[in-house]
Amino acid sequence: MERKGRAHPEWVMMSDRGVSAAVIARLNDVNPEYVREYVRRRGEALRGGPAPTRLALHDRPRPRPSNWPDPDRRWRARLEELDRFLQEHQRRPHARRSDDSRQTGSEWSLAHWLITQRSHHRAERLPLHRERGLDRVLPSWRLDDRSIENESNWRLRLVELLRFLHDHGRFPQHTDMPGDQEKSLAVWVYAQQSAYRAGTLEPERLQWLDRQVPRWRPVREQEERQGSSNSTP
Incomplete structure (x- = not known):
């Protein structure tokens, strides 16, 4: 009596990889025709589509030699x-x-x-x-040296502004004195406000300013924010 044994879904995978029905049958002690019939009937359902095209022996990719150069x-x-x-x-x-x-x-x-x-x-x-x-x-490798230097300079200016606010209790104003530190800070604050109005101020810098200098925004923006906060129930 011809033995059929128990079929396995792995037969489909083995067949798709190029293992012949005769080899699969010999490994599982079953008839090769039984293997072919199982792969034909169940293969498409198990793999979710038709069987892949078999490559001729000369078209199959050759394994990479052990001395193959490592591109990395x-x-x-x-x-x-x-x-x-x-x-x-x-x-x-x-x-x-x-x-x-x-x-x-x-x-x-x-x-x-x-x-x-x-x-x-x-x-x-x-x-x-x-x-x-x-x-x-190097987590910051995406940033070039100039970007890092610009960011460092920006944060130093923020520290100078905080120190001025602490010492004088007000924002810096434009003065007529050349080389005046207060005028330089006032120009920097105006540049941040201009960038904010133009929508070009980086989100991280916006968060720093809002957190450290709550009243830095333009007057109209402050009034709008104050009005929205008062109208919130």
């Missing part, structure tokens, strides 16, 4: 180099024009490698696993 090997080496630099110097690498040493391994070379990663990211050509690697080593 050099990139990972540069990332490790960046990590060591950060640990040693506690700062980012900088590319100064006066640097004489620009060969691989120098600070100049490492800084330009980081610039290249940002360029690839902006062009959406940086693979996700590389983004994650950079996030792990």
Whole structure:
């Protein structure tokens, strides 16, 4: 009597991967015709569609040789180099024009490698696993040195404004004295108000100003906010 045994859904997967019915039958001690019939009847329902097209032997992708070059090997080496630099110097690498040493391994070379990663990211050509690697080593890698410097200067100006408010109890005003610190602060406050009205003030800076300097907004904006708060039940 011919043995049928018990069919398994794995037969469909094995058949789709190129395993012949004869091999599947021999592994499961069943008749090859039973395997073919099961794959034909149940295959489409299990896989959710028709069977994939079988590739001829010469069209099948060959396994990658063990000595195949790793495209990320050099990139990972540069990332490790960046990590060591950060640990040693506690700062980012900088590319100064006066640097004489620009060969691989120098600070100049490492800084330009980081610039290249940002360029690839902006062009959406940086693979996700590389983004994650950079996030792990340097979370702020997406920001260039100029952006970081501008943000630092902005926060320093905010501290100066807070100090002025504490010392004088009022906002800085425009004066006619050249080089006057109060005039410089007044111009800075006006620039923030102008950026807010134009909708170009960054959300994080807006939060900083609202939290630290509640009355910094233009007068009309303050009146509107005050009116809306009074009308709230």
